[in-house]
Amino acid sequence: MHYDLIIIGMGLSGLMAAKTAAEAGRKVLIVGKGMGCLTLFSNTIDVLGKIPETTRLRDGLSQWIQDHPEHPYSKVGLTRIEEGLSSFTSLFYPPYIFQTIGDGNCFIPTGAGTMRPTYLIPDTMVAGASGKEKKGLIVGFKGFRDFYAGYVAGPLNWRGIALPLPETPGQEISATALSRWMEKESFRKTIGQEIKKNLSGETCVGVPAILGINDPIKVKMDLEEKIGVGVFEIPTLPPSIPGMRIFNRFKEWLIRRGVNFLSGYSISKASLKGKRCEGVYIHHPPVSSFYSADRLILATGRFIGGGLVAGRERISDPIFNLPVRQPGSQEEWFGKSFFDEHPIHRMGILTDSSLRPIDETGEPILENVRVAGTILSGHHCVNEKSREGIEIATGYWAAKKAMEQ
Amino acid sequence: MNKKPWPKSNPDVCIRCAACMAVCPVSRVTPLFPGPKQAGPGAERFRKTEDPSVDPWIDLCIGCHLCDLVCSSGVPISELNLIARAKYLDEKGRPLRDWLLTHSYLFSGIASFFSVITNFLLKNRAFKWIADAFLSIDRRRELPPYQSPTFRQWFRGHHSTGEKKIAYFYGCYINTNEMDVGKATVQVLEANNFEVILPPQECCGLPMLGNGNFKGARKMGLKNVPFLLKTIRSGVEIIFSSTSCGYMIRHDYSRLLNIPGSEEVAEHLFDLFEFLRNLRENGNLNTHFKEFPLKVAYFAPCHLRSLGIGLPALDILRLIPSLQIENIEADCCGLGGTFGFKKEKYDISQEIGKDLKAAINRLNPEIVLTDCEGCRMQIRHLTGLKVLHPIQILRDAWMR
Numbered sequence: 001m002h003y004d005l006i007i008i009g010m011g012l013s014g015l016m017a018a019k020t021a022a023e024a025g026r027k028v029l030i031v032g033k034g035m036g037c038l039t040l041f042s043n044t045i046d047v048l049g050k051i052p053e054t055t056r057l058r059d060g061l062s063q064w065i066q067d068h069p070e071h072p073y074s075k076v077g078l079t080r081i082e083e084g085l086s087s088f089t090s091l092f093y094p095p096y097i098f099q100t101i102g103d104g105n106c107f108i109p110t111g112a113g114t115m116r117p118t119y120l121i122p123d124t125m126v127a128g129a130s131g132k133e134k135k136g137l138i139v140g141f142k143g144f145r146d147f148y149a150g151y152v153a154g155p156l157n158w159r160g161i162a163l164p165l166p167e168t169p170g171q172e173i174s175a176t177a178l179s180r181w182m183e184k185e186s187f188r189k190t191i192g193q194e195i196k197k198n199l200s201g202e203t204c205v206g207v208p209a210i211l212g213i214n215d216p217i218k219v220k221m222d223l224e225e226k227i228g229v230g231v232f233e234i235p236t237l238p239p240s241i242p243g244m245r246i247f248n249r250f251k252e253w254l255i256r257r258g259v260n261f262l263s264g265y266s267i268s269k270a271s272l273k274g275k276r277c278e279g280v281y282i283h284h285p286p287v288s289s290f291y292s293a294d295r296l297i298l299a300t301g302r303f304i305g306g307g308l309v310a311g312r313e314r315i316s317d318p319i320f321n322l323p324v325r326q327p328g329s330q331e332e333w334f335g336k337s338f339f340d341e342h343p344i345h346r347m348g349i350l351t352d353s354s355l356r357p358i359d360e361t362g363e364p365i366l367e368n369v370r371v372a373g374t375i376l377s378g379h380h381c382v383n384e385k386s387r388e389g390i391e392i393a394t395g396y397w398a399a400k401k402a403m404e405q
Numbered sequence: 406m407n408k409k410p411w412p413k414s415n416p417d418v419c420i421r422c423a424a425c426m427a428v429c430p431v432s433r434v435t436p437l438f439p440g441p442k443q444a445g446p447g448a449e450r451f452r453k454t455e456d457p458s459v460d461p462w463i464d465l466c467i468g469c470h471l472c473d474l475v476c477s478s479g480v481p482i483s484e485l486n487l488i489a490r491a492k493y494l495d496e497k498g499r500p501l502r503d504w505l506l507t508h509s510y511l512f513s514g515i516a517s518f519f520s521v522i523t524n525f526l527l528k529n530r531a532f533k534w535i536a537d538a539f540l541s542i543d544r545r546r547e548l549p550p551y552q553s554p555t556f557r558q559w560f561r562g563h564h565s566t567g568e569k570k571i572a573y574f575y576g577c578y579i580n581t582n583e584m585d586v587g588k589a590t591v592q593v594l595e596a597n598n599f600e601v602i603l604p605p606q607e608c609c610g611l612p613m614l615g616n617g618n619f620k621g622a623r624k625m626g627l628k629n630v631p632f633l634l635k636t637i638r639s640g641v642e643i644i645f646s647s648t649s650c651g652y653m654i655r656h657d658y659s660r661l662l663n664i665p666g667s668e669e670v671a672e673h674l675f676d677l678f679e680f681l682r683n684l685r686e687n688g689n690l691n692t693h694f695k696e697f698p699l700k701v702a703y704f705a706p707c708h709l710r711s712l713g714i715g716l717p718a719l720d721i722l723r724l725i726p727s728l729q730i731e732n733i734e735a736d737c738c739g740l741g742g743t744f745g746f747k748k749e750k751y752d753i754s755q756e757i758g759k760d761l762k763a764a765i766n767r768l769n770p771e772i773v774l775t776d777c778e779g780c781r782m783q784i785r786h787l788t789g790l791k792v793l794h795p796i797q798i799l800r801d802a803w804m805r
Contacts, residue, residue, distance in 0.1 A: 001682075001683075001686060002686070029715075032477075033476075033477050033479065034424055034474075034475050034476045034477030034478070035424055035427075035428070035474070035475035035477075036477070037422075037424075037477070039423070039424050039427040039475075040422050040423065040424060143436075168436045171436040172436060172439070173436055174426055174429075174432050174433070174436075174440055175426070175427075176426065176427060176428075176429070176432065176433040177432060177433050177434065177435075177436060180433055180434065180760075214763075237423075238422060238423040238424075238426075238427075239423045239424065239427035240427075244427050248734065251734075252732075252734050255716065255719075255732050256731075256732065258720070258723065260715040260716075260720075261715060261716075262713055262714075262715055263474050263475060263710075264473060264474030264475070264476075264710070264711070264713060265713045266479065282713065284656065284712075284713045285656065285659065285660055286656070286659045286660070286667070286668040286671045286672075287655060287656075287671050287672060289713075289714075301477075304420065304422060304477065305477050306477050306478065306479075
């Protein structure tokens with residue numbers, strides 16, 4: 001099969017690239033070894049959480065771009081970043097939409113008991129945003145081990161309770177099972193009554209982000225009606241239900257647009273001819289299939305998604321074996337805190353301003369390949385709180401640039 | 406390559422990320438199954454070949470492969486589960502029911518010949534009650550009726566002509582229970598100038614493999630592969646219309662069952678719509694379709710997704726003018742081959758099915774299309790709607 005564009009990687013950057021190309025009417029194949037990391041890390045859309053609390057995002061970004069010329073944001077540029085973000089938000093239609101609070105970052109409570117800055121949040125989290133001034137009740141569920149109400153409530157000086165689940169007392173329950181129950185009116189009735197009984201003067205209720213997969217706004221509004229105060233979701237441990245909603249929405253949209261969507265298969269080999277990639281082999285034992293393309297986008301993520309692999313001495317990209325920026329020796333891979341500017345986050349693929357992979361001298365290595373997402377070098381997305389922003393902006397821009405070719 | 410008869414797997418490549426927990430249809434509906442992360446790589450680390458199995462919940466894995474498809478670390482989760490299940494069932498012993506459900510190919514010929522009597526019995530409440538009480542085959546489940554003549558018998562009286570030859574692996578169910586799917590396949594291939602031939606064939610063995618009976622499944626594979634090898638070595642490629650049989654032959658025969666020659670067969674074996682899509686890619690597909698104003702919904706079976714070829718039926722059906730076709734946004738149908746017939750699993754099967762039913766209701770189609778016979782049975786059972794194989798619609802949309 002031949003495609004205008006093959007995208008390798010099914011995370012947010014790959015999905016954004018696929019959307020951008022499909023919107024322009026191109027024949028697209030998106031292939032991922034797994035389903036990407038949306039269901040692991042993402043709940044909301046971080047763009048640049050590191051900037052001072054009161055700064056407008058636009059000003060913060062523009063300053064950031066000036067100060068960090070090697071950063072992926074600097075390659076994409078402010079206007080394109082904004083275009084990418086609005087392309088992302090346009091995918092979601094009411095009632096489940098993504099929005100900002102004001103024109104900067106907002107702070108939302110997390111399952112780890114912190115308030116974290118983020119930019120775009122789904123409607124289900126709005127009532128908890130910048131909630132320090134409010135008085136809320138945090139509700140967890142016995143048997144759901146991925147969320148502890150007291151842990152979240154403590155630092156806020158709120159109250160946290162754990163409710164027993166009516167249908168499976170004493171058993172463990174997964175996030176997806178709990179989400180599915182939340183979609184049942186009878187379950188909401190029991191839980192709603194229980195929460196209402198436990199209210200003592202609180203004006204809002206925070207629950208783990210499990211308010212259903214298909215119609216979370218309906219679940220939220222119905223619960224609010226039953227309890228009598230506002231309800232909001234709090235991001236917690238994987239699997240992330242809000243991340244699944246994003247993934248499902250992309251998947252639905254892309255399949256409807258005729259994009260070939262292959263999850264579960266890794267690229268065994270890229271076929272290179274001079275400075276061009278002619279296509280890729282997908283190996284599904286015992287069969288190997290070749291897919292050719294005019295252009296390709298590499299959006300395979302970092303270590304968890306499998307985009308970067310650490311051997312004994314060096315870190316590499318297993319598909320194109322592109323140069324990866326990394327410290328000279330393995331001794332320098334280590335740092336004290338993973339969440340600070342840890343050296344492992346420094347590693348990534350070098351590109352020019354149009355996201356083509358380059359060698360140390362700045363020469364493009366492959367003319368028809370672009371690189372998008374967190375696999376790029378020049379960022380510290382964990383520390384900057386910029387993961388989704390980088391994925392959206394570079395996925396969008398890589399596809400735009402690829403189509404110009 | 407020197408391969409061991411049993412698959413070698415390494416649970417330690419699992420990084421515990423929980424992507425599989427996001428998609429498992431079983432752990433979503435019942436807390437009795439701990440989900441793929443724990444049941445697969447988690448529990449595997451504690452299993453020793455010489456120790457007895459300790460987790461009866463392993464038998465609740467429905468075998469949909471969805472966990473495998475989302476894992477970024479490449480853990481063969483459903484394979485780990487299947488091997489653990491096989492060991493558990495070997496130790497516990499299998500009821501007569503499991504033998505009956507997985508050996509229907511032995512009596513389907515007679516059942517089809519006496520279809521009037523068979524179908525009377527299969528619908529008879531007393532018979533179903535007995536099957537429920539003594540065999541634990543749930544009486545709420547419809548048992549598929551048999552047809553006479555069989556597809557193969559029909560084909561014997563049919564004179565297929567075309568420029569090139571193509572072989573067809575139709576599978577048991579098409580032969581005795583839904584022969585129109587076979588007929589439609591033959592008609593569509595002939596409309597594209599192919600002469601259809603039917604190589605000798607037996608049940609692919611998937612029902613046995615799905616029930617952890619590796620030995621029985623391997624026996625079926627050893628019977629089929631020589632027939633199929635002979636076909637491809639005479640220069641004829643093979644297509645299948647049942648995605649379950651197709652997945653079994655293309656991938657499980659070599660990877661799980663180590664059947665000699667199966668790798669060569671896999672290279673020349675195609676899904677029917679994958680084959681048609683290749684024809685189209687080369688400009689050789691007959692696309693003389695008439696206006697076909699119908700609202701249909703398409704459901705991608707688990708084994709089709711596991712084939713890793715995308716949704717070729719959807720790609721082809723979209724060429725039909727005026728046909729309104731939407732993809733159903735749901736994962737497993739819940740039948741899981743023989744899983745949903747079993748009394749102790751029927752409720753789980755139905756709970757999984759409810760999510761699919763809700764997704765179908767949102768689309769409100771006139772007809773539902775899906776490539777797998779199991780999914781067709783389950784969707785009929787869940788919705789009461791007319792459910793067809795996509796090839797039947799393609800045949801009907803042809804300009805004559």
